[in-house]
Amino acid sequence: MTEDIPANPARKALRLHREMDRIWSDLPGWRGSLASVNHSTIGLRFMATSFVFFAIGGVLAMLIRAQLATRDGAFLDTALYNQIFTMHGSIMMFLFAIPMLEGLGMWLLPKILGARDLAFPRLGALGYWCYLFGGTIILASLLLGMAPDGGWFMYVPLSGKTHTPGVSADVWLLGVTFVEISAVAAAVEIIVTILRMRRAGMGLTRMPLMGWYMLGTAAMMLVGFPPLILGSILLELERAFDWPFFDILRGGDPLLWQHLFWLFGHPEVYIIFLPAAGVLSTIIPVFARVPILGYGAIVAAVLGLVFLSFGLWVHHMFTVGIPHMALAFFSAASALVAVPTSVQIFAWIGTMWAGRVELRLPMLHVIGFFLTFVMGGLTGVMLAMVPFNWQAHDTAFVTAHLHYVLVGGFVFPMMAGITYWMPMISGRFRVRALGEAAFWLILLGFHGTFFLMHLTGLLGMPRRIDRYPGNPEWEWLNLVSSIGGMVMAAGFALFVMDIGMQWLFGRRSHRNPWRAETLDWAMALPAPPYNFASLPGPRHPDSSAILPLARGEGLLPGSPRDRREVLVTDAGTGRPDHVAVVPGNTVLPIWTAAALGSFFLLMLAGLYWLTPLAIAAILWAGWQWGGFMGSPRDAAPIPVAPGLSLPEHWQIRQTLAYSGTVTLLVADGTLYASLLFGVGFLTVIAPNWPAPESGLGLGALLAAGGALLSIAAATLAARLAETRRDRPTGATAALTGVLAAGLALALLGVLAWQLDDPRRHARDALRGVLLGHAVFHGAVALMLGLRSLCDARQGRTSRLRRGAAPVWQLFQAFWLATAALSLGLVILQEVG
């Protein structure tokens, strides 16, 4: 039982620190910075880079406000204005908000949960480089004057090739998809870290609320992002290859894009809000000096929000002509979601009421949150009502509402979080008064900008217009908003200056300056790269254990085997399960991101014939990742504490990688479900169906049947490769699986050859995507099969060690299930 884990003997803290620092630190120099995979470094990079994008998005906002300050604004021409408002929205949503929350999660979670690093350090680094490359592509397009200009939601047919020729829409589609890959990687990382790397003895119901919030956020990212990834792929296929998913004349429907976009877009609001709410739930009890009120109610509210937020997306489409009953479903859900949000608001107010609030700078930002977000929530309930929505749709009222929600529900809490954790980041106190001045400028500037914008909208001013010469009654309102915007910008500049001053000139902070209880403060300041010299367990549950942990009295002290070791625990109870060895500094993530980036750039340039080279580079990089995953020998259990030794992860089936694969397949399954939704939607709703007859010949049916049988055989072989891993037949099974997977891929190719031209009708295009999905997963399964075969041949498997076979089986099973559905659907469409 975890409650009985005895303490390790105390050692000299400084010696232990040097031992850990040698193993966990980033390499020196700029080359070393490219090789870092440490969660603190990567998390801070995410946050710093997102703040740069926030500044760029803010400058664009100032340009918009300058243009709208007078009714005949001549500051920007219409074409440039369109690019600027599109880029402002896209940058703020995709390049600021999401990476900011990812960065906070990556940086904070291991600390607050009592771990040394994230579950997949290289994945975190890959996510960062993908984000940087994707963001840079999008930003470069602005500098080159070919930025996206169709709005941040890229509605078709406006964003189709006919109405948006050139590459501006492709930049958005490819760049955003690149960034979303980064987000899905972060979501996998965060979920596995929360479930499997909490301190020993920390059951889920004892987890800090931040853990629950980030778990909910990451789960939503896992399910919310794939619909947009699919939508982006479909739209790019239409733009690049004329596959008509959204072309109404050939069986497509523009509304499919809106559904896929808002299936992502509305949960996105809660994806942004939940981590911010986690920050509030962490900070408020610290400054109120009482425990949070209603822990269980808050967790239940998070649960409610996570689910309900997926039932709201159509409220962005209330004016597109959907039947009343469907509108009513989504209207009711949109109103209902206010309930769990309110539960949290009341819990926070109750906590402050029960305690004695110290109005320090982070709490000022918390007050800013309350003043702003509650108003945004209330206008949200107004917009959830269909009759009001019809009147206010696409007016400045909606612009005001969304800024109250996003700035109130994300920016203010994030500023609270940054000012709260800055002593841990910089090891310094802040310089007095600057932060307060910044807060008041931002608060007054924000409400000065957006409060009156509600009225501007109610007076009928549409969004996204660059001039309003016939409406002088809007002018003074816009002028006041523009002045407010400039005040707010000055406030943000001062905020950044405050952070910089703290980093450079603040006096040294003592440990735990806020007297918080959570484990993130149980370490020296600034936080060392390994977080804890010895890991907290049941005897060291909070920040008071700072000295025993530094002296090595916790679990798994030091790094005596000269490698980065972390403790993996049971997902539910927090019982210690095994010791995982995580990778150290490596440039592989940046090379992998470069390979992925080259694929996107080649697509962007229209050099499709060169993309196989990029795909080969991606496969090469993927193969290199597997090199770390395996051990040529069995190892003795590792001493964690007196009387407690645990096996290494290579000798365990339910490894972090296994959990990560299961998590990834949830996202993958959601993407596939979104594709099935697309098939169903077009088949039932879109005009110009049924598709022209084609008739599947015997050859196609045989190819489909043969492919399915081959995939089933490969799945069985993957199972045998694991169960017979300590016998020579294990390698034979792996070889059989690889050959069967290869045969299946070949037969899928034959089938694709026999189908009709995907450009003919949306049905044919959907078939192409279904087959492409099967081929892509077949390629991944084949890679894993080859890795298992190498494991078996190179002695990396034994009775204890399983190599890549368990993960291969997971992918095989997924491939089998989705391919069977896809092939069944192709045949069924023909019968129907």
Place this chain on the structure above:
Amino acid sequence: MAWVLRMLAGPLLWGALFSAVYALHGLGCAWDWPARATPAGPLHPLAMILLWLAGLALHGALILWNRADGSARQALLVRAGNWIGAVASAATLFPVIVLSTCG
């Protein structure tokens, strides 16, 4: 972890029911079900009401029998999950009994 699955059961049931009723709504409109009469009224609203009621009955069963044996907090969260799902299904899908289907 069994209690986590129990906690998720109610919201997951809501998700499945919401999707099913919404899909049935789309299919019924496409297949002209409102024009098809049954002894209990037009086929389309009838099918959706029956599906909704069946879902509510399942929610009732969860509230009655889906409990956790662990700590008090686990039991609270499982109960909360049951009720969140039930209230969400009742509140978001009640339009099936008050509105015309495809207008």
